[in-house]
Amino acid sequence: MSLTHPLTTTAFELTGYRVVKSFGVVRGIVVRSRSVIGNFGAGIQAIFGGNISLYTDLCEQTREEAFNKMLTHAGQLGANAVIGVRYDATEIAQGITEVLCYGTAVSVEAVNA
Numbered sequence: 001m002s003l004t005h006p007l008t009t010t011a012f013e014l015t016g017y018r019v020v021k022s023f024g025v026v027r028g029i030v031v032r033s034r035s036v037i038g039n040f041g042a043g044i045q046a047i048f049g050g051n052i053s054l055y056t057d058l059c060e061q062t063r064e065e066a067f068n069k070m071l072t073h074a075g076q077l078g079a080n081a082v083i084g085v086r087y088d089a090t091e092i093a094q095g096i097t098e099v100l101c102y103g104t105a106v107s108v109e110a111v112n113a
Contacts, residue, residue: 007081007108008071014081016111023077023105028069032062033096059099063087066101079105 007014066087074082085103092098 008085008103009081009083010085012084012104014083014108017081017108018111019083019106020109021107023074023079023107025102026070026073026077026079026082026105027100027102028066028071028073029098029100030062030066030069031092031096031098032058062097062099063101066099070101070103074103074105077105079107081106081108 007017013019067085070082070085082103082105085101088100088102090098090100
C-alpha cells in the first residue's frame with residue numbers, strides 16, 4: 001500500500017501552503033534482482049512483443065517501496081510534506097538494480113485565503 005498523500009509532489013512548492021521548515025534531503029533506497037523464473041517468463045513475453053508485464057510489475061513495486069521508505073524517512077524527521085520528489089535507478093551489477101526515491105522533507109502550513 002502506498003503512503004501517498006496530497007503533501008507530496010514533484011514540484012518545489014505546494015499551492016496553498018508555505019514552507020515553514022526544511023529538514024533536508026530524504027530518501028528511500030531499494031536494491032532488487034530479477035529472479036531466474038521472472039527472467040524466463042519475461043523472455044517468453046518478449047518473443048511476442050509489447051509490454052513485458054512481469055518487469056513492469058517489478059518496477060512498479062520497487063518504485064512504490066522506495067517511495068514509501070522516503071515518506072517514512074521524512075516522517076521520522078518530523079516533516080509533513082516532501083517536495084521535489086524524484087526517482088533514479090542504477091544497475092549496480094548484472095541483473096541487480098538500485099532504485100532511489102528522494103526529495104526535500106519540509107514542514108508546511110496552509111496559507112489563509
